[in-house]
Amino acid sequence: MPAESNVQDVTSPASPRTRTMPQPSTNPTTAAGSSSSSAATEKPRRWVKRYRTEVSASSASVLSTITAFPLDSVKTRLQTYPYKGFLDCVNTTYKAEGMRGFFRGVTAPLASVTLVRTVSFSIYQRSKYTYSDWMGKNLGFCPLxxxxxxxxxxxxxxxxxxxxxxxxxxxxxxxxxxxxxxxxLSAQVSVLMANQKNADPKRQAIALSYHNKGTFQTLANIVKHRGISGMYTGLNLHLLRDTLGTGIYFATYESSKQILTTVSGKDAHKNPIAVLVAGALCGIVSWALIYPIDSVKSIYQRNALMYSRKEKVPLPKIRWFRRDMYRGLGVSMGRSAAVNAVFFSAFEFFKKKINALEDTEPGRSL
Incomplete structure (x- = not known):
C-alpha cells in the first residue's frame, strides 16, 4: 500500500496541491538553519502517520463490524427465507440456534470488511484528488x-x-x-439450507454439506462443488451493487457532512455530531437505493450453493418497487446506520489521534 504522505481530509483548510514552497535564503545562518530543518523533515515518518487512513479505517471496521453483525445476519435471513417479520426471524433463530446463530460467519467479514474498507478508503482518498484535479484543469471548478x-x-x-x-x-x-x-452468506443461512426440503436429493445433499462449517471449511466446500470460479458466484451483481452503492455512499457522506458543518459553523473535526449523522445517513440512503440489487445477489448466491459446477443457476430478475425485493430493508437500514455512525465516528477519532502524534518517533535520529 503506498504511503499517504500528502493526503488531507476534505475539510482540511488547504489543499496539498496549493501549498507554497519556501524561497531560498541568501543569509548563511538562515541557510544553515534551513538545511537543518530540511534534514529534520527528511527523517522517516512514523509508520502510523504515513498510513493513517489505512490504520484508522481498519481499526474502526473491526469495532463497527462486531457491533452490528447480528443485524446483518437477520437481514440476510429475511432476504433469503420467508419470515413473518423482524421479530419472528429473531425469535426463530434464537430458539433454533441460540446467540451463536446471530454470529455465524462473523470471522469472514471481520477479515474481509477490515481489508475491504481499508483498501476502499485508500482508493477513494486518491481517486477524489485525481478527479478534483482533472475537473479543476478541464472544467475550471475544483471540488475540493x-x-x-x-x-x-x-x-x-x-x-x-x-x-x-x-x-x-x-x-x-x-x-x-x-x-x-x-x-x-453461506454460514448465515447454512442451517436454513440444511432444513430446506428439496425435491432433488442431490441438491439436498449439497445443502447439507454446508451445515455448521467454519469459514475456511465453507470456502473449501464451495470450491469442491462449484470449482475455483465458484468463489466469484454472483460477481456481476456484486460489482453492480458495490459500484453504485459505494458511489452513493461517499457522495452522501461528504455532502451531508459539509451541509451539517456549514450550518453549525464548526469545522468537521470539531463537530462529532456532523460525522455521526452523516455516517448514519450515507448507510441509509445507499441501501435504500440499491437494495433490490442486493436482494437478487443474495438469492442468486444462496441458490447457487445448491448447484454443482457447470450447472446453470437461474438468475432472478431485479424487480424495483416489488415488496418481496425489499424484505429486510428496515433491518438493513437500521444496521447500516448503526455500523456507519460507529465506523465514521471511530475513523475520525482514530485519525485525529494519529495526526496529533509527532511526525517521527521520539528520540529517533538518522
Whole structure:
C-alpha cells in the first residue's frame, strides 16, 4: 500500500496541491538553519502517520463490524427465507440456534470488511484528488477547493467528484469482497439450507454439506462443488451493487457532512455530531437505493450453493418497487446506520489521534 504522505481530509483548510514552497535564503545562518530543518523533515515518518487512513479505517471496521453483525445476519435471513417479520426471524433463530446463530460467519467479514474498507478508503482518498484535479484543469471548478471554503454547500460538481471516487473504490474492492461475502452468506443461512426440503436429493445433499462449517471449511466446500470460479458466484451483481452503492455512499457522506458543518459553523473535526449523522445517513440512503440489487445477489448466491459446477443457476430478475425485493430493508437500514455512525465516528477519532502524534518517533535520529 503506498504511503499517504500528502493526503488531507476534505475539510482540511488547504489543499496539498496549493501549498507554497519556501524561497531560498541568501543569509548563511538562515541557510544553515534551513538545511537543518530540511534534514529534520527528511527523517522517516512514523509508520502510523504515513498510513493513517489505512490504520484508522481498519481499526474502526473491526469495532463497527462486531457491533452490528447480528443485524446483518437477520437481514440476510429475511432476504433469503420467508419470515413473518423482524421479530419472528429473531425469535426463530434464537430458539433454533441460540446467540451463536446471530454470529455465524462473523470471522469472514471481520477479515474481509477490515481489508475491504481499508483498501476502499485508500482508493477513494486518491481517486477524489485525481478527479478534483482533472475537473479543476478541464472544467475550471475544483471540488475540493470549493468544499474547503467557509460556508460552502454541495454542488453538482462536488457530488460528481465524490460519487465517481466512491464508484471507483466500489468497483475496485468487489474482486476482494465477493469470495468473503459468499462465505459469510453461506454460514448465515447454512442451517436454513440444511432444513430446506428439496425435491432433488442431490441438491439436498449439497445443502447439507454446508451445515455448521467454519469459514475456511465453507470456502473449501464451495470450491469442491462449484470449482475455483465458484468463489466469484454472483460477481456481476456484486460489482453492480458495490459500484453504485459505494458511489452513493461517499457522495452522501461528504455532502451531508459539509451541509451539517456549514450550518453549525464548526469545522468537521470539531463537530462529532456532523460525522455521526452523516455516517448514519450515507448507510441509509445507499441501501435504500440499491437494495433490490442486493436482494437478487443474495438469492442468486444462496441458490447457487445448491448447484454443482457447470450447472446453470437461474438468475432472478431485479424487480424495483416489488415488496418481496425489499424484505429486510428496515433491518438493513437500521444496521447500516448503526455500523456507519460507529465506523465514521471511530475513523475520525482514530485519525485525529494519529495526526496529533509527532511526525517521527521520539528520540529517533538518522
Amino acid at each position: 477547493d470549493h468544499v474547503n471554503k467557509t460556508g460552502a454547500y454541495p454542488t453538482l460538481g462536488t457530488l460528481a467528484c465524490f460519487g465517481l471516487a466512491g464508484a471507483t473504490a466500489g468497483s475496485g474492492i468487489t474482486f476482494i469482497a465477493c469470495p468473503f461475502e459468499l462465505t459469510k
